[in-house]
Amino acid sequence: MKALVVYGSKRGGTKGLAQMLGDALTEQGIEVTVRSAAVRTGDVGSYDAVVVGGALYAGRWHKAARRFVKRESDALRDTKVWLFSSGPIGDDAEPAGEMEPVGHVRAAMERVGAVGHATFGGRLEPDAKGFPANAMAKKMAGDWRDPEAVSAWAKEIAASLA
């Protein structure tokens, strides 16, 4: 069983979640490749499962994740697909697990017939560069990524693939 995990990440937090997910899927006995959603290889159709994760900025998925789903939609329709979003920070992070996908991610799920979606808490580092991230970081820097939530989701994916 082979799975591809791709991520659209601006500041590395979502990349880290993709790597956590990759490790957790590997523990479930799945052969996993983790890479940026911007990488074009033409091999997406060769995987039994594809997971696409995108960082949320101002209510929108990172463009590499958006473009990946658009570009690979034919291949994705023929395989099992899960999407994840990252992620709420500060007070919004606690209920992340119950958060629904934003509108265009929901539309992407429908377009490719995705099995499911998860929202994971995100990360904002204290020295984040660029406006308004630097201003936000002064008020609420931290890491709300939850490896246990990622691991539990990996188990759900593995069970669905078994």
Ligand SMILES: Cc1cc2nc3c(=O)[nH]c(=O)nc-3n(C[C@H](O)[C@H](O)[C@H](O)COP(=O)(O)O)c2cc1C
């Ligand atoms: C300017 C800015 C806007 C953000 N907008 C959202 C948002 O609309 N929804 C959300 O859940 N998180 C939002 N976040 C939190 C990010 O999604 C979170 O920091 C995430 O972990 C970033 O991922 P990355 O490190 O992979 O870029 C925002 C963060 C910044 C700095």
